[in-house]
Each structure stands twice: as structure tokens, then as C-alpha cells.
Amino acid sequence: MEEPRIGVYVCHCGTNIAGTVDVEEVAKYAETLPHVVVARHYPYTCSDPGQELIKKDIKELGVNRVVVASCSPRLHEKTFQGVLREAGLNPYLFQMANIREQCSWLHEPGPELTEKAKRMVGAAVNRVSRHVPLEMRAVPIFPATLVVGGGIAGMQAALEIANSNHMVYIVEREPSIGGHMAQFDKTFPTLDCAACILTPRMTEVSRHPFIRILTYSEVVAISGYVGNFKIKIRRKPRYVDEGKCIGCLVCQEKCPWTALSEFNAGTSKRKAIYTPFPQAVPNIPVIDAEHCAYFLKEKCRACEKFCDANAINFEQSELIFELEVGNIIIATGFDTFDASSIPQYGYGRYPNVFTSMEFERLCSPTGPTEGHIILADGRQPESVAIVHCVGSRDKNYNEYCSRVCCMHALKYSHLIKEKTNAAIYQMYIDMRCFGKGYEEFYNRISNEGVNFIRGKVAKVTDEAIAEEEKGKLIVLVEDTLLGTMLRVPVDMVILCIALEPRKDANEVARLFHLGRSADGFFLERHPKLDPVATMSEGILIAGCCQGPKDIPDSVAQASAAAARALAMIARGKIEVPAITAAIDETECSGCRICNLLCPYDAIFFDDEAKVSRINQVMCQGCGVCAAACPSGAITHNYFTVEEITAEIEGVLA
């Protein structure tokens, strides 16, 4: 092999690295290392001119190995490997030193940062001098896509993909698709009814020949890699035969047992056998075993008696099956903040303190009051306080802004005015009406007559100190624009609760190898330039699982994720790293330890030659076999003993 001629490029990353690491000194140090023919520092190495610089050195200085000291290889390893390829070098003659995420960002500023960066660069130089060329492998993309979550984002993504005649599976854990949007009454700022725009979508999804909806189901395991994921799905028993059920819902009518309706945010009861809402898709009920008399006490079976279609099946059990997909779109949505964790707002103590979700249901014609805005005692409210930022923009709960509350608070004002003519007080910190038509909506609602009080509510109490406060809820707030403490007596309080990551976001993140940002939502690959991809190839995110957003933004992100998946499908194949393991047959003792260890059954024993061999197509390159081989006959490409030893010696130098 030719003598290594190494080029080292230390990136400033603006001030992200250069602000705390002396990049010039790191480059100077690199120049002194063996085989290094050139060492440079550059403001943005990933930029076009930065890439050109490397290409130029390869061509003009005969650089044949490259080290870039910049950000995480998870971000730009591919970028720079591409540079090498374009310049005619094998992309594996490259090594990155992650001096941003794992150095300048990770440690307190100080001279030690520069020292550490030098050692990291030294290790990379040492390692890259041992690198050998490897060939990339092209693997086919399985053209089906998995969408996790059947809310508006999931449905949108599914339709976009399915409309190009590629199969989509929607996995939804609830009995129906529709998500949170199905619970809303009207949508801002157009005030069109959510059901009117959502239900046609749901029908379209359910009738689409290229979409298969798997409700009441969850992903339990995933394996494989981009283009070739294997997904294990658990389908919970509905205890209703989907093939037989005709959706007449007589069972629901006859069922004598009840539980709180999740769909109505706990404001009403539903039966133990139920569909969550009248427009549910599929329109097939489920039996909630936790509240069903048969499962609890082994009697009743009323639903079975009344079902003409004989669709009730108490013997049904959960079903586990596997799907093969090339891409995955996560659209698992959000949960809402638990308002009772701010006790001073009285939620749970005063019956006329409602959360925004409860109020949505109160406004809805399909809700518990058939759309009448009434108090717990059935009266119409004469005055309503709408409290913004409950659980949002607050270090004690969630630091972030939930982005939709100002707008739905304005929407509530309109609905209350329309239905009751009550006096309305909005207690806000800042009005954030940033979307298309939103400021105009704010203007319109202002003109309808709303009292805007700038201040974060301190307390909601029923302790009256004046005659006119008796029997009312009194909202205590400073009007920061008047500089005066206000006591606002009202009949009803609506708490605009924060949008939060799903309670099981951590489990889902682990399942799909997703990162989570500080706010707990799933982490996108890049906050500006790549908000739909994740650090896991082939796994995309859309909608509120990535952060609070309104319907238009969720839909836009879902479409973007779908476009990304389609691009992959259209390409048909993807190049995957050539990182596999290989057996040196002359060293192999034929002990077969590796045969059992391989998680992909990629290693087989050649009975004739009495040695083990690795199927290069099946091998995923984990290196478990190489680490276990007692004779050291297995080479883990790109992670060879020589390479890793060189890196170890480098970091300890």
C-alpha cells in the first residue's frame, strides 16, 4: 500500500468550536504528526468552499487520507465521505474527530479543551493511517412505509405516500384513527368545524387501496436498518370480530357498564363496549376488559346476546405479527399537561374550572352537553376567564411555548360569545398569533369584545371578599399594563394547558433509537435544515411528537416526511456502509463460537473446509463475532484491531 499522506482540516464551526478551542494551535499540532502533509483550519469546513479545499489538497498535494475535526460524524461523516469519493479517494480513507458535540460543547471552557481536541485529532490521524479502502454496498429499499400514529399528521403522511401507489401501514394504539384533531370542535383561525374537514380524510384513509390501518395496535419491536426494517406489531384483542361486525352499535347501546370517556376528556361516560366517537374509523367497537362485567365478574355478555352478526368474541387474544417496511414515520402526537399539578388554579377542586381539552368537548355538538356551554349546575356562564400558559413558558413545568394556546383561547372567546354572550377575560403573558391569518383572527376576536388582561394568573379561588364575588370563582392576577392587582369574579375558568411529549415518549424513543431534545420531544436531525429526519436513517418524524405545533404545521411536516420516504422509495436502493466482518480462513480454527453469536445468522460453517464463513449480504457489521473469536481470525472492517489500537494509542498520547 502506498505511503499515507494525511490532510487534516480543523473546523471553526463559526464560534461553536473556535470560540473555546484554539483551532490554529490544533492545526499546527496536527502538522507535526507522522504522515500529515497538510493541516488547515477553516471557518465552515462543511461549506462548499470548505469541501473544495479538501478536494484541492487531494488533487494538488496528493493527500490520500483525510481527517476532519468538526462536528459529530452522525451529522457530516457522509458529507465528507462524499468529498473523498468525488476527489477519487475511497470514502473509508477518512476519519472524523468530533470536537464539537463531544468537546467544545461538552466541557467547561478552558485550556484543557484545546488539549483534548489535539488528542482527538492525534487519535484520528493515527487511526486513519491504518485505514484500508472498503467498498460500499447497495441494498434495495423495501417500498412499504410504516406510519406510527393515526392523527392528522400520520394520516397526511400515509395519504401522500399511498397516493403514489406504495403501501402504507398506519399503526394506531387507540380503537380509531383521528387523533386529537377529532376531539376539537372548531379550528382556528377559519372556524371551520374540525370534524367536517377531518372525517372525509379519515374515510379517504380507510378506503385507500394502499393503506392498511392497524388500530388498537402497537409496535413492540423493530430490527433491521433503513430500507429493510422488520416491525413487530402487537394487536390488542378487540373481542369483536372485525370481519363480522357491521357497525350497528347495538352492543354499545345495550351494554350496562360504563367508564369515563377518554375521547370526551373525562367529561362524560362511555360504555365498556364502545367506539370512541360516532365517526370512528374503523366503525367497530372494542371491549374494554378493565370495565367489562364479563371480564371482571364472568357474567353479563349482554353485547353478545344482542349482536345479530355474532361478532362478539370473548376468546379473542392478542395477535403478534411482523411487517416489512423500508421507512418509518413517527407521528405519535402529544399528551396534555395535567392541570391538577398547579393546585392554585383549582382544577379538580372547583367543578367550573375546565381544561382546554374539556372545553373543546363542551363546545362540540358530539360532546357531553351537545355543544351547550354550561356550568356544572347546568346554568349558562355570564363571565368566563381564559387562563393562558398553564404548564407552558414556566420553568416549574415546561419551559417552552405550546404555540397553539393563544389561538385556541381566541377561538374559545368567539365560541363563548356566539353561544352565551358572557363577558370574557383572557389572562395572557404575550399574545402569540404568528400563523397565516392568525393576527387577523386576533384582531377580529378583539373586535368582538374580549377583555385582555396582561398577567400570569396567580390563583383561582372561591373565597369571596365582596358581595358580587359570592358564588363566583375569583381569578387573581396583576394587570401588568395597569400596574394593579385585579380580582376578576367569573362563573367559569378555562385553563389552556400545555402540549407535552407523550407519557411514553422515552419508551418510543428507545424503541426507534430517537433522540429527545431538552423539552422531551423527539429530536430532529437538524433544527432548521432537516426537521423531519432523525439521527436514525429511514426513521422520520412529523407532527407534535417533534414539538407543539398547529394543524397546518403538522400537515406540512407530515407531507415533508412523506416526500422524504418517497424519495428513498423512488431511488429504489440505498448505499449502506461497507462495515461488515470477514473471516480469515487460514486463521479460523473452526470452533463455531461465532456461528451462535451472530444475531442475523449470517455466519455458517463450511463442513468441507471446516471453517466458518460470513454471508456479506446478511452481515450487519455489529462486530460481535470479531470480539469473540478466540483465534483472532475475524476482521471487523473499519473497526480492525490495528485501527482501534491506533486510536487508543492516539487518545492516550
Added chain:
Amino acid sequence: MSFEPKIVGFLCNWCSYAGADLAGISRLKCAPNVHIIRMMCSGGISPLFILKALEAGADGVLICGCSPGDCHYKEGNYKTLRRITLLKKMLEQLGIEQERVQLHWVCASCGDEFVDVVNKITAEVKELGPLQAGVKSRV
């Protein structure tokens, strides 16, 4: 000058390396003593590498992998667990303290856990002092 231990960290690509990145992205701060080497899977970390690190001057070795059940390669991390348990028994016989070689599970969204783990091993190895040359040679 107080003793600053040198620690080599072997991190799996899918969970732990991503977790370390996340710690940086979140601007969390930890001790600078751990030098990270990226591996594909913790199951691919040969005991030889750990011994090599100790021999070449490391005062400690940190191994991080996906949490049990989350391995990108199905169950590589279970193999790591068994392997490290065995290795530590061997190191004990060589007179190398338990705390010098630590295995932790750090997931891709576990930025804070990564920082905690780094600070923990750094403090504990600092407490133990440098790995003696005599012990090294036995390695």
C-alpha cells in the same frame, strides 16, 4: 497539580454515541477526562481493546451500550454484559480495581445520564489514583 485520570470510553454508535452527542447539543457539561472511541456495537468491543487501553496508559475504561432490550443488533449488549463481567473478574486477579472498568447503559436520548456516568467514573478513578506501572505490565 492534582491527578487527572485518562479514561478511554468505548461507545456504541446507535445509542451511547448519540447520547454523548445529545449531551453536547444540550450544552450539558462534564469532566473532559473520558476519550471517546466510537464502536458499532458494545458487543463488538473486544476485551483485547480494554486491556490494550489499560496497557497504553489509561487509568480507567468506560464502556457504554444501548439499554437492555434496545440493542440495534438485537442483543449485542447482553453479550457485552457477560463479557465485561468475566473480564472484570480477570482484572481483579491482576490487582485492577473494579471501579476502573465500568459498563453503563446510555440511550440515544440519555444526554444527562451520559454526563452523570462520565463524572462518576472520573471521580472514582481519580479517587483510586493512577494505574501503577507494575500492574500495567502485568496487563
Added chain:
Amino acid sequence: MDVLSPYKEATDVILEAGGEPLKLCYQCGLCTGICPWNLVRSFLVRRIMHAAQLGAIDFGSEDIWTCVTCRACVQRCPRGVEIIDVMRALRRAVASMGIGVVPDALRISAKNIAGVGNPLGEAPEKRNDWAKDLKVKNFASGTEILYFPCCVPSYDPDVKTIARSTATIFNKLKIDYGLIGTEAKCCGESIRKAGHEDTFQSLAQNNINLFTSNGVKTVVVSSPHCYHTFKNEYPELGSKFEVIHTTQYLASLIEQGKLKLSKEINKKVIYSDPCYLGRHNSVYDEPRKVLQSIPGLELIEFPDAREEGLCCGGGGGRIWMDTPKGERFSDIRVEQAVAKGADIIALACPYCFLNYRDSVLSMGKAETMQVKDIAELVAEAI
């Protein structure tokens, strides 16, 4: 600490009195930032708007009466709030519903207007005395133009010059014009802004009936306040006549070649835009055209002219109230005029005339700075 509760009834009163626009206010405070009062003292327009929204207004406060209705804030309000309407509604709530105190000076003027039809309390039959020696005919059916000089030039001995100059010009040009009988009353613009809506309604109805019964088709006015209410408010009550401000009329005469100015006035003249001609009705160019037609005259501008023009302090009924020394906008203007090297401050509004004249006198600048209506200058140059 004072703890307030929103007082819906008070808000309702304000809304009923015409304060509807306040609902739109989103409390940005631009109005406060623009308001000329903050050049001389603190006046938080934004805060008044918010207190009104919540019905938490102090109806006894002098703040209610402070606004000069100059329209600087309305012109720039990002939400298009008619702040003057809100101020008027607050005053109306006080004046007509007796929930606060109307300042004494204003009460006297209001009483005079309601009683004798002019704020000065002069006899109605003396309304046209200023023209006694000028041989101006009474308006009769068929007369082309009605000249309506405003109460101040009609009665105030020092301001009569505006009306007399105008009549002199008209006489020289043999214009077919006349004065309406002494049944004419104050136009009511300012007293309406001061919250006396009923008085305004009866004044307006009186004038409309009078003009209509006499067959008035065109009215030339000296005051931008008369101009504003005749042009924008009277039509809602049924008036049909055309209104022209003297500066507009003179400009058109010059353009038609009917008015030729030949005598030189070799002075530096600075023109102050009246709020009700400028911001309220966008008349900026005609007064300047007239001045520029005078030979020898050098027209200069205030640092903040036209849309940015500073109010004299006399709008919204403030003309009848006392503004303490140090808070008078016209004082600031006189200083600016001096700094610009002006010899004459040219005006087009009797209220401005009153305020600037007072400022020049009280500042001891009468020797070096003259205050003249544009009509006066034209009469001199003819």
C-alpha cells in the same frame, strides 16, 4: 395595595358613548410614544385605553380632558383604533351621565354655546359686527358663496383680522358671497369632542336647517374645525352643501388666474399645519401653494411638518381650558420658528392663531416674530 375588579357596567357606558374602537387596542403603546403631551409631561394614552377596556377608569381624573384630538396617534395606530372617538366617549360619559367632573373653563364655554350659540358668550345679534364697515351683503338665495368665519374671528377683537382680511380679498375680487344671518351658531366641532353630544346635535341641526332654508350650496370657512365637522359630520345629519377652506379657495382662485398677488412680502415665513386641516382632512398643499404665490416670500418648514406637524394645543376643547406655562405646544413651535430664522408664523386656523399669539406675547417675542393668518398675508400682497 389597591385591588381592582373589572367594572363591566362602566365599560358598557363607554362603549355606548361611542367607545367601541377601544376593543381593538392591543396595548402596544405607540399612541403614548407619539402623543405630543409626552414632549412636556407624562400622558399615557395606552393606559387610558386599557383602563377603559376594563371599566377601571377614574372619571374624576384630569386625564379625561387632556387629549387635544390632534390625530397623531390615530394616524399611526397599528390596529386602526379611533382613539379620539374613545376619548370623546369618555368625556361624554362624564358630561352627559354626571359620573365625574367637567372642568370649570369647559363648563362655562359649554354653557355659552348652549345658551347663545358661541363659546365666548357674546350676543348672537353681534355675530356679523366684524364686517360692519366692509359692506358685505347678507346671504340670499342665489348667492354663490356663504362665508362662515367661525365664532372666534367673528367676536374676538384680536382675531377678527382673519375674517376681515378674507372679506377684503373677496371684495376686491368681486366674489359673489354673503354672510348668513345672526341665527347661525357655533359649528359644534369642539364641544362635541369635549363630550357634549346633545349640544352638538342641536347646533348642527340649527345650522343645517338655516343653511338649507337659505339655499346654501357652498360654504367657505376660515376654521379647519368648522371645515371638519361640516365636511365629515354634518352630512350624517342631513347636510348637502359643499365646504371649502379659505386656503383651498384662495389656491383655486390663484390657479384660475383670478387672484393675482403683486406686492412683495420679503420675509421668511414658516407654516404650521392645523391638525384639522392636515391630519384630519389631508389638506397640506393648498396653504403652501398660496404662500408660495406671494412674491418675495420665502416659505420654510418646521422640523416636523405636514403629517408630523405638532398641534398648537387647542383641539378637543382644550382651546377653552388653561394649559400651564411649560406645557404649551405652541411655545415649542415658536421656539422652533425662531431657531429656523422665521419672521412670520403663517397659520390657517383661528385656534392656532389664538395659541400662537399668546405664546409670542408671553415669551416676549412679539417684536421679532409675527403671527399671521394666510388670509392676512394674501390681503397684504394683493
